[in-house]
Structure formats: structure tokens, C-alpha cells
Amino acid sequence: MGLVTKDTTIGDVLRIKPSAIPLLLEIGMHCIGCPASQGETVEEAAMVHGVDADDLVAQMNAMPDEA
Secondary structure (H helix, E strand, O other): OOOOOOOOEHHHHHHHOHHHHHHHHHOOOOOOOOHHHHOOEHHHHHHHOOOOHHHHHHHHHOOOOOO
16 A cells, blocks of 8 residues: 655655546646656645645545555
């Protein structure tokens, strides 16, 4: 089971929690496949997109690991 934290990179989220992809797109992260976003942490992405990092982590961890 993949556990997401605020320090998890977006690249790792895509590998361990692919079911979170629609959520990331929903918050406006349309460039999840671009190289820059791969190294960005969940906390950094949340800040850039104006969402609460703790809420985002909780939502992702509530999702199944598989898409």
C-alpha cells in the first residue's frame, strides 16, 4: 500500500497512487507528466494550486492504490 505524505514527490505519487491522477487534474495540475512536476512535492504542488496540503494528502491516501 502506497502512503502519500506532503514530502512525497508527484512522480512518486504517480507510481504508488495512480488513482490520484484525476484528483491532481481536478485541482488544476494538468502538467503532471512534465519533468518539473515529477520532482515537486505534494506540499509544493498544493501551495502552487491553492489547496490545503493536508487535505490533499488525506484525499489521496483514502483512494485505492490502483487506478
